[in-house]
Amino acid sequence: MEHITLLLGIVIITALVFDFTNGFHDTANAMATTISTGALKPKTAVAMSAVLNLVGAFMSVEVAKTISKGLVNEEGIQPEVIFAALVGAILWNLVTWLVGLPSSSSHALMGGLIGAAVASAGLGAVNGDVVVTKVLIPAVAAPIVAGVASMLAARLTYKLGGKVGEKTSTKGYRAGQIASAGLVSLAHGTNDAQKTMGIITLALVAGGALAPGSNPPVWVIVSAGLAIALGTSIGGWRIIRTMGSGLTDLQPQQGFAAQTSAASVILASSSLGFSLSTTHACSGAVMGAGLGRKGGVVRWSTATRMFIAWGLTLPAAALVASGAELVMRTGDVGVAAVAVFLVASCVAIWVISRRQVVDHTNVNEIDAASTGAGDEHPGVVTTAIAAVAVPPTAGTTAAVTDEDLKATIPAATANPATPAAPAAAV
Numbered sequence: 001m002e003h004i005t006l007l008l009g010i011v012i013i014t015a016l017v018f019d020f021t022n023g024f025h026d027t028a029n030a031m032a033t034t035i036s037t038g039a040l041k042p043k044t045a046v047a048m049s050a051v052l053n054l055v056g057a058f059m060s061v062e063v064a065k066t067i068s069k070g071l072v073n074e075e076g077i078q079p080e081v082i083f084a085a086l087v088g089a090i091l092w093n094l095v096t097w098l099v100g101l102p103s104s105s106s107h108a109l110m111g112g113l114i115g116a117a118v119a120s121a122g123l124g125a126v127n128g129d130v131v132v133t134k135v136l137i138p139a140v141a142a143p144i145v146a147g148v149a150s151m152l153a154a155r156l157t158y159k160l161g162g163k164v165g166e167k168t169s170t171k172g173y174r175a176g177q178i179a180s181a182g183l184v185s186l187a188h189g190t191n192d193a194q195k196t197m198g199i200i201t202l203a204l205v206a207g208g209a210l211a212p213g214s215n216p217p218v219w220v221i222v223s224a225g226l227a228i229a230l231g232t233s234i235g236g237w238r239i240i241r242t243m244g245s246g247l248t249d250l251q252p253q254q255g256f257a258a259q260t261s262a263a264s265v266i267l268a269s270s271s272l273g274f275s276l277s278t279t280h281a282c283s284g285a286v287m288g289a290g291l292g293r294k295g296g297v298v299r300w301s302t303a304t305r306m307f308i309a310w311g312l313t314l315p316a317a318a319l320v321a322s323g324a325e326l327v328m329r330t331g332d333v334g335v336a337a338v339a340v341f342l343v344a345s346c347v348a349i350w351v352i353s354r355r356q357v358v359d360h361t362n363v364n365e366i367d368a369a370s371t372g373a374g375d376e377h378p379g380v381v382t383t384a385i386a387a388v389a390v391p392p393t394a395g396t397t398a399a400v401t402d403e404d405l406k407a408t409i410p411a412a413t414a415n416p417a418t419p420a421a422p423a424a425a426v
Contacts, residue, residue: 007335008207011079012200014086014342016227019196021093022105023053023231025239026192026278030184032243033255033286035363039174040181042235042360048178049185050233056189057197057225071110071135072117072202073125080328080335081116082203087342088112088321094349096309100238100246100358103309104277108317109195110135115318119325138269139277139310143284146265150285153257154292173252180259187266188278189228196224237358241365243283246302248290258282258289280310 030052031045040048089108096103110131117125157173197216200223204210210217216224250258262285266278283306290298324341328334 005079005207007079007083008203008209010335010339011083011086011203011207014083014090015196015200015203016223018086018090018093018105018109018199019193019224019227020231021090021097022109022192022196023050023228024234024236025093025097025105025231026188027232027236027240030181030188030259030282032240032282033250033258033289034177034181035240036243037174037177037250037252037255039177039252039255042237042240042363045181046233046235046360048182049188050229052182052185053189053193053232054225054229056186056191057193057228058221059186059190071127071130072113073121073127077117077125077202077206078120079203079207081120081325082113082199082206083335084116084119084321084325084328084338085109085112085317086199087324087338088115088317088319090342091320091345092313092317094346096313097236097238098349098353100242101306101309102239102243102279102283103306103313104139104279106192106195106277106279107135107139107310107313109199111314111317112321113199114314115321116325118318119322139280142265142269142277142281143287145284146262146281147284147288149264150258150261150288151292153261154254154289157253157257158293173256176256177252177259180256180263183263184259184266184278184282185232187263189225191266191269191278193224193228196227197221200224235360235363237360237363238353241358241363242302242306243286246299247283247286247306248296248298250286250289251293254289254293254296257292258285261285261288 027046027049030049031040034040035042035045086109089105089112092103092108092111093105114126114131194216197220200220201210201214201216204217204220205212205214248254259282262278262282265281265285269281287298287303290296324338327338
């Protein structure tokens with residue numbers, strides 16, 4: 001650990017902060033379906049995920065090599081560039097967490113690194129072939145492969161489960177979900193913790209503390225594993241809600257199929273050194289599992305917002321990172337200004353999040369505003385009003401609230417023979 005300057009120390013700490021945000025941002029990848037189907041209690045699920053993320057961090061360093069040696073040219077990269085990249089990645093993670101969208105922490109980090117490197121040294125600082133083969137192609141392929149595999153697996157589980165009682169089948173698949181969720185957590189630690197290892201290693205090389213081409217030191221592996229495990233342990237409840245209930249309604253059979261398929265894709269990519277987005281793989285698997293059950297649906301309004309967030313991740317993080325790098329060219333004052341901006345932004349996002357708290361007590365409640373459920377069939381509401389509301393009497397104005405509709409529509413549909421209570425006139 002020679003030549004650790006103050007700036008390099010700040011970069012390392014910021015990288016571990018990113019790793020922490022990666023942990024709670026991506027907890028949903030492993031545990032959302034397990035929590036939504038009731039296979040595990042929320043706190044138990046995130047604690048188990050945290051431990052297995054830590055274990056997974058020690059299983060491989062192939063992805064770390066892709067980040068530290070392949071994505072950008074090590075020569076000419078300064079610690080300020082790494083710091084700028086982390087600023088872009090952290091802010092994108094927090095913004096998408098605030099709105100409950102499962103975006104890719106991996107792509108936020110890589111987008112930040114690409115943007116800062118281009119702003120610092122031009123397009124030649126980025127290895128375009130590595131970006132295409134190990135970042136962009138896996139980004140497109142992962143959700144498709146995981147989704148198709150999950151859909152087929154879900155159909156197979158229902159076919160096999162039809163030979164036994166529903167109660168026995170559900171109980172068995174809940175147990176299988178726990179095992180498959182553990183596998184996803186292990187895979188997440190193997191893939192995502194290594195990205196922070198790679199970025200710290202790149203910073204150490206840029207700062208002269210390591211020789212170019214070096215593998216991550218042991219202390220880097222340990223610290224990155226602990227940071228992502230700690231972040232996972234607090235639970236990213238907002239994104240867990242979206243993944244578990246916002247995209248589709250899952251039964252234990254579907255949850256087992258989704259997690260097993262996602263874990264297989266992630267572990268395979270980690271062994272090949274692909275910097276895969278676990279979010280893309282797990283989200284694709286959840287949607288595939290939703291379509292794998294007869295009568296199952298995917299809430300495409302939520303999925304569309306998620307796809308838009310995926311498309312914006314790389315350019316948004318790159319834009320913020322490039323701006324931060326340009327500010328830091330002014331010297332120590334610029335570095336201090338960027339650091340203050342990062343801290344202030346993080347605090348502001350946290351304060352905003354307190355206005356509507358999502359935690360383990362309400363994570364399985366579906367938020368119509370976040371899922372877009374209220375926008376799926378606007379014509380139905382109008383029809384329902386016309387069917388159940390009493391025309392206003394002379395001199396009055398009828399006012400039907402959303403709460404009135406929720407109370408009257410189910411009553412009317414539950415027992416058609418019984419007329420629904422008239423809506424109150426105000």
